[in-house]
Structures are given as C-alpha cells and as structure tokens.
Amino acid sequence: MTHSEADRILELEAEVGQLREAMASHAVVDQAIGMMVAFGRVTPDRGWEVLKDVSQHTNIKLRNVAELILIWGRRGEIPADIGAALEETLDRYGPTQVPGTGPEPGPAQGPGPGTGRG
Numbered sequence: 001m002t003h004s005e006a007d008r009i010l011e012l013e014a015e016v017g018q019l020r021e022a023m024a025s026h027a028v029v030d031q032a033i034g035m036m037v038a039f040g041r042v043t044p045d046r047g048w049e050v051l052k053d054v055s056q057h058t059n060i061k062l063r064n065v066a067e068l069i070l071i072w073g074r075r076g077e078i079p080a081d082i083g084a085a086l087e088e089t090l091d092r093y094g095p096t097q098v099p100g101t102g103p104e105p106g107p108a109q110g111p112g113p114g115t116g117r118g
Contacts, residue, residue: 032066035073042094053089058082 001009029051036047051069055062058081065082072078078086 028063028070029066032069035069036090040090040094042090046093050086050089050093053092054082054085057085057089 032051033044033047036042036050037044040047040050042050051062051065054060055065058065060068060082068078068082069086072083
C-alpha cells in the first residue's frame, strides 16, 4: 500500500465517522421536532423554527437543545432556562395547549354559514 493510498483510507474513515455522527444528530433533532409537533401543536417546519430559536436564545447548540428536549420527554425534567425559552418560543409560534386537556367542545353546530349545507 502506498502512502497516498493509506492517506486516502484515513480520509475515508474520517468521512464515514462524520457521516455517522451527522445521521445520529439528525435523528435526535427529528425526534425533538416530533415532540414540538405533539406537545406544542405546531407544524414540523414550525417545530424546526422553535428548536432554532431556543438554541439561539440560550446560546446552546441545536443538537444539545434537542437532546435536552428528548430527556424532558422521558423524565419530565428540563433545565429552567431551556424550559422558559421553549415556552416563550412555542407561545410565539402556535397553540401550546396539549390536545384533550382543555375545555370540552360544545355540541356539534353543523357546517358554518355559506357552506351550502343546511
């Protein structure tokens, strides 16, 4: 094996390691976005924006914010600064009431005016 072949093997091994790390990071972020969708009742795109905003406002890497959110989902614990930033950001981006926890809906009213039905 020549010196350049050995160098190329080392480069490829480093690249594979970086790709594995990126895939793991992406999975963590995607799961945290899913939590924002479920708990924050926002769209996936808004969930991404929430994570970015919390990361920027707390000066914590996005992946680390995502990890803390996943820990919160499992244990119910989140650092106070992250929790406050998360709540504030979700308030800006959409409804934050967990489905099924609010007032019960009233009786069905039927279609609204102008729908051509009833």
